[in-house]
Amino acid sequence: MNDVASHSEFERLLAAVEKISIEVAAAHAAEVDTQARFPHETLAALRAAKILSAPIPREFGGGGCTLTQLTALCSTLAQACGSSAMVLAMHYIQVACIARHAQDSAFFRGYLAELASRQYILASMTSEVGTFGETRASICAIERSGDRFILNKDATTGSYCEYADGILVTCRRAADAAGSDQVLVLVRKDDYKLTRTTSWDTLGMRGTCSPGFQLEATGPAEQIVPGSFADSSAQTMVPYSHILWSSLWWGIAADAVARAAEFVRAGARKNPGAVPPVATRLAEVSTQLQAMRHNWLALATEFDATRGMQELLSIGWALKLNNLKIAASDTAPQIVHRALQIVGILGYKNDTPFSLGRHYRDSLSAALMIANDRIAAKNASMLLVFKNQ
Numbered sequence: 001m002n003d004v005a006s007h008s009e010f011e012r013l014l015a016a017v018e019k020i021s022i023e024v025a026a027a028h029a030a031e032v033d034t035q036a037r038f039p040h041e042t043l044a045a046l047r048a049a050k051i052l053s054a055p056i057p058r059e060f061g062g063g064g065c066t067l068t069q070l071t072a073l074c075s076t077l078a079q080a081c082g083s084s085a086m087v088l089a090m091h092y093i094q095v096a097c098i099a100r101h102a103q104d105s106a107f108f109r110g111y112l113a114e115l116a117s118r119q120y121i122l123a124s125m126t127s128e129v130g131t132f133g134e135t136r137a138s139i140c141a142i143e144r145s146g147d148r149f150i151l152n153k154d155a156t157t158g159s160y161c162e163y164a165d166g167i168l169v170t171c172r173r174a175a176d177a178a179g180s181d182q183v184l185v186l187v188r189k190d191d192y193k194l195t196r197t198t199s200w201d202t203l204g205m206r207g208t209c210s211p212g213f214q215l216e217a218t219g220p221a222e223q224i225v226p227g228s229f230a231d232s233s234a235q236t237m238v239p240y241s242h243i244l245w246s247s248l249w250w251g252i253a254a255d256a257v258a259r260a261a262e263f264v265r266a267g268a269r270k271n272p273g274a275v276p277p278v279a280t281r282l283a284e285v286s287t288q289l290q291a292m293r294h295n296w297l298a299l300a301t302e303f304d305a306t307r308g309m310q311e312l313l314s315i316g317w318a319l320k321l322n323n324l325k326i327a328a329s330d331t332a333p334q335i336v337h338r339a340l341q342i343v344g345i346l347g348y349k350n351d352t353p354f355s356l357g358r359h360y361r362d363s364l365s366a367a368l369m370i371a372n373d374r375i376a377a378k379n380a381s382m383l384l385v386f387k388n389q
């Protein structure tokens, strides 16, 4: 198939991300975190290497990457800078929504080609003041007038919106539509105004630059993604989010374990012939890290093997994806915590090669990013009617 990345194209993208991770993202990660600033250098390097179009089919000039291949890119970058990886993952989720749900539209086919050639970055606005973290409900509604729309939204959290070329926004289909009758709308940089409503001085993921915003946008009606958000959410936004996020949370945890391993090896070199007692803790945490990796990798592989989109609407898929999100977001900070117990004070300090503060704080966002309690409550009601695990 010509719309799937050839092995050599994927290898090129992965090699480029590995190089950018080491030479650019890792070099700026501490400063991005301390100053809570956008990782401009990393994004510029990703653009230059055409990494931003990895999910776009090759016929539109993109990389044609599968979801499994995208997890490799995000998890690699996360080992250098969690915020950069989260920005890349969120961008991929938006691009995938367009690539998988809007290819029947001439406008969106042209937009995909333009995004691939200009390496646009897309942000997301699903959150809204008054919907309390429920992505499948909106208060704001699109207003149509002839072949144009007006869309205003008061979002609680909008990652890197100030640096994006466009934002995918959820809203009600019309002023008289129910809260759950939503559509996704692409708004473009020249057609919107953002007014910051809150700050972004957080524990972690500081480089995602995600304050609240009031959005005032307009545009041609062809920028409304065809179909309903109910479908694009279940078939693309949720699977891409939960799988890509899990892979990058793993990347953060993997770098923490790598630092702990380096610390243990350095200790072992000082006392040749003896295995340091703390090496047992390293063996234990590496078991947990491997299990975490295999969880997202298995689901990404299963997702790529699905035939058609219909089965992704099933309760079985919703449960699997929710279980992955809850498990990965619970496990990542546990792994970082265990790495910190291995390293001790040199991990607790912010200025050593073994520092783990940023990893710890970044990983704590995982359980909040769509609250685990909210997801568990949905699973609980689905399990009342679903029998086949």
Ligand SMILES: Cc1cc2nc3c(=O)[nH]c(=O)nc-3n(C[C@H](O)[C@H](O)[C@H](O)COP(=O)(O)OP(=O)(O)OC[C@H]3O[C@@H](n4cnc5c(N)ncnc54)[C@H](O)[C@@H]3O)c2cc1C
Binding pocket: 090, 123, 124, 125, 126, 127, 128, 131, 132, 133, 134, 155, 157, 158, 159, 160, 205, 208, 210, 365, 368, 369, 370, 371, 372, 373, 374, 377, 378
């Ligand atoms: C790093 C980061 C980046 C983000 N980027 C974006 C972005 O770019 N765009 C965007 O739109 N949003 C973004 N978000 C916001 C995210 O999508 C969620 O909307 C937000 O994290 C949820 O906020 P909340 O905790 O107030 O939500 P809520 O879900 O309302 O949770 C509030 C509290 O209620 C509890 N709770 C909720 N439901 C239940 C339940 N059923 N049973 C028991 N307890 C429950 C939760 O556990 C929590 O303690 C980002 C969040 C983070 C952390």
